[in-house]
Amino acid sequence: MLAAMVSVSARPRECSVARTLEIVGEKWALLAVREVFLGNGRFDEMVRRTGAPRDTMAARLRALVGTGILERRQYSEHPARFDYHLTEAGRDLYPVILTLMRWGDKYLAGHAGAPLVLEHRCGHRLSAELVCQACGEPVVVGQARPVRSR
Amino acid sequence: MLAAMVSVSARPRECSVARTLEIVGEKWALLAVREVFLGNGRFDEMVRRTGAPRDTMAARLRALVGTGILERRQYSEHPARFDYHLTEAGRDLYPVILTLMRWGDKYLAGHAGAPLVLEHRCGHRLSAELVCQACGEPVVVGQARPVRSR
DNA sequence: TGTGTTAGTCCGGAATCTGGACTCACTGTA
DNA sequence: TACAGTGAGTCCAGATTCCGGACTAACACA
Numbered sequence A, B: 001m002l003a004a005m006v007s008v009s010a011r012p013r014e015c016s017v018a019r020t021l022e023i024v025g026e027k028w029a030l031l032a033v034r035e036v037f038l039g040n041g042r043f044d045e046m047v048r049r050t051g052a053p054r055d056t057m058a059a060r061l062r063a064l065v066g067t068g069i070l071e072r073r074q075y076s077e078h079p080a081r082f083d084y085h086l087t088e089a090g091r092d093l094y095p096v097i098l099t100l101m102r103w104g105d106k107y108l109a110g111h112a113g114a115p116l117v118l119e120h121r122c123g124h125r126l127s128a129e130l131v132c133q134a135c136g137e138p139v140v141v142g143q144a145r146p147v148r149s150r
Numbered sequence C: 001t002g003t004g005t006t007a008g009t010c011c012g013g014a015a016t017c018t019g020g021a022c023t024c025a026c027t028g029t030a
Numbered sequence D: 001t002a003c004a005g006t007g008a009g010t011c012c013a014g015a016t017t018c019c020g021g022a023c024t025a026a027c028a029c030a
Helices: A016-024 A029-037 A043-050 A054-066 A094-107 B016-024 B029-037 B043-050 B054-066 B094-107
Strands: A070-076 A081-086 A116-120 A128-132 A144-149 B070-076 B081-086 B116-120 B128-132 B144-149
Touching (some): A016 A029, A016 B094, A029 A043, A029 A081, A029 B016, A043 A054, A043 A081, A054 A070, A094 A128, A094 B016, A094 B128, B016 B029, B029 B043, B029 B054, B029 B070, B029 B081, B029 B094, B043 B081, B054 B070, B054 B081, B094 B128
Antiparallel strands (some): A116 B144, A144 B116, B070 B081
């Protein structure tokens, strides 16, 4: 009888972070996407450069294709061979990858420095920063508050 | 004998994305961090709002404290009670969370719209965008290329 | 014929995740 | 004094996932 009242705030939050992680949060998924960003869309190459078990990589690629993040394309007819490409949804994961990379560069790189440096087309070393699209100010914790929450 | 030559490019890439995911990529880790961002630093509340098993949440919190992302603080003496706070490294995960959220808002929200809307202090709805710190231009795939890679 | 390449599959053991019951030390209420 | 919470966990056994390595199929090249 009181279940409804008791369970107020007792159920998990509906949340875009949680939903996104359900799709790309499994082990190796984002590293597969990273490889495609770096231009390696072939199965064997992805296995080699990520270190994932072939089995797991195969499962991830199936899932990423299924959710519309990657696209599987045939690049050779006669030995039938396939590789993977980013869809628009996949390309939109770029910011996720870059922010993860930035955090790692800052906290885990050690004396050797960042393992991979990107150069922006403006000629400078790419250091990606999150800004508010409206005012252009960098987004800092505590300067944004929830308005509506379901 | 040829092992060294054969293994050229055969080993996993050194990569800040991979390193970061080793720390925050386990299931529930980023959702625990999300809760702290939203102001819920207590164990029971985190379990309720994320849906994680208590056991797993306990393990994640231990790990996040261990890697310096969260800090465990006593907030009550007599029934000894603890809650969790972000360290600087933890606060620096804000961009990661926001980009994941943005992707979910765009691709997984459906007709109901974003489950959580944030308002930036400038008064506008927060829509966070990644820009190049040097030139201020939005970062788009294909406009950055690797310079150095170990 | 024999070696190499590439995109996978198959397998059994190991590691992780899961829900649910339980604990311990209180507090606040009847 | 008894008795129902509250809050931060722990314990457990079963389910799920991950793991490395061997294997396959269909070619190309020498």
